[in-house]
Amino acid sequence: MTQTFRVDHVDSAIWEWIKSFLKDPKSLNQKLNLSRQERDKKNKPLYERLKVADDLLAENQAQLDRMLDLYQAGKSKETKEAVSDRIERLRETVNKLKRERVELNAKLEAQTITAEQIREIESFADMMREEIDLADQDFKARRYMIIRLNATATLTIEDGEKVAHASCLIGKKRLSLSSDSI
Secondary structure, three states: OOOOOOHHHHHHHHHHHHHHHHOOHHHHHHHHHHHHHHHHHHHHHHHHHHHHHHHHHHHHHHHHHHHHHHHHHOOOOOOHHHHHHHHHHHHHHHHHHHHHHHHHHHHHHHHOOOHHHHHHHHHHHHHHHOOHHHHHHOHHHHHHHHHHOOOEEEEEEEOOEEEEEEEOOOOEEEEEEOHHHO
8 A cells, every 4th residue: 555645744844844943043053053063074084085085186296297307308217108108197097086076076065064054044044034924824935945945855654654854954854744644
């Protein structure tokens, strides 16, 4: 038997969760900072890999620069062909490391909450605090807030209970969708 979820009830549960932190600036700030810390912890391996890539890039770039200097000065003890091959391999390695840096930085940028983003969200929440009553009555206003906060939910059934795992820029929450209301 396929289980279904009523959209209006899921929407209502998520909206109540969002309102709870939009209405409380202190709680919002705490949640944002906690979310930032969690993401920083989660991103630690990416930062470590970025450091390794930076170190390898600097090392390989230095080797490439030395090889080019030796090649141009004609002071290399290796044959011209061997030096050219080595220079090409170093260039490939340097380019590969540069691409990796770009990819890692893009991932980190997408997964990091900056102090500026926290200020923007708090400012947004301040503006929206005045609009919460309107959003309670106006789906478009509520949808605007939900989109701005990048709110999503995964619906599951756990131990026979309907559950929404909600997340947004502020954090995550497991919302029980009681059988009585669904």
